Amino acid sequence: GAVVSQHPSRVICKSGTSVKIECRSLDFQATTMFWYRQFPKQSLMLMATSNEGSKATYEQGVEKDKFLINHASLTLSTLTVTSAHPEDSSFYICSASAMAGVANNEQFFGPGTRLTVL
């Protein structure tokens, strides 16, 4: 199957700092990337959908100015958590899809980034 990487795998930062997470599709071109967040014992929650070369579409309740998403190429999307606070501590996972707008197309998940904000 297709491989998606995320970097860093784990980050600990102080409150108020910004953290950038990278998501890369290593062996295919990802027209669409998705960013999820998962709190302990809870389901993955979709934060935003990112299409290469266009602005991300954010889910209701997700602040676009706090979670900046850039999808500048077909193999890279970044999520920047700006002015992170302890409540932003979570497991952030990206997924990538090779075909835009296809409901049944498989998504390939990255290994996730565990963010801890002190």
Next chain:
Amino acid sequence: RKEVEQDPGPFNVPEGATVAFNCTYSNSASQSFFWYRQDCRKEPKLLMSVYSSGNEDGRFTAQLNRASQYISLLIRDSKLSDSATYLCVVNRGSWGKLQFGAGTQVVVTP
């Protein structure tokens, strides 16, 4: 009401036994259904898609009941390595957006 609901478990299963569990979804327009497996502190991995007629993949059998809006997963001859959280996933019908359940934990014991 949550879009996708699952019994959180845990389901404690002796090695070699059979375990089955369901998931219900609220959006009748949902088109695609999946079971993912998530190990502790790892990303989810696709276990199998769920087709209308039901389908089997080795020891795993998935069923879809559109009328009652639920899907099921059955694991036969459970292995210790089957211990994980099983996520019920439903496509939200646009742009491939997926809705995840919170997961059912399965613990297979020797």
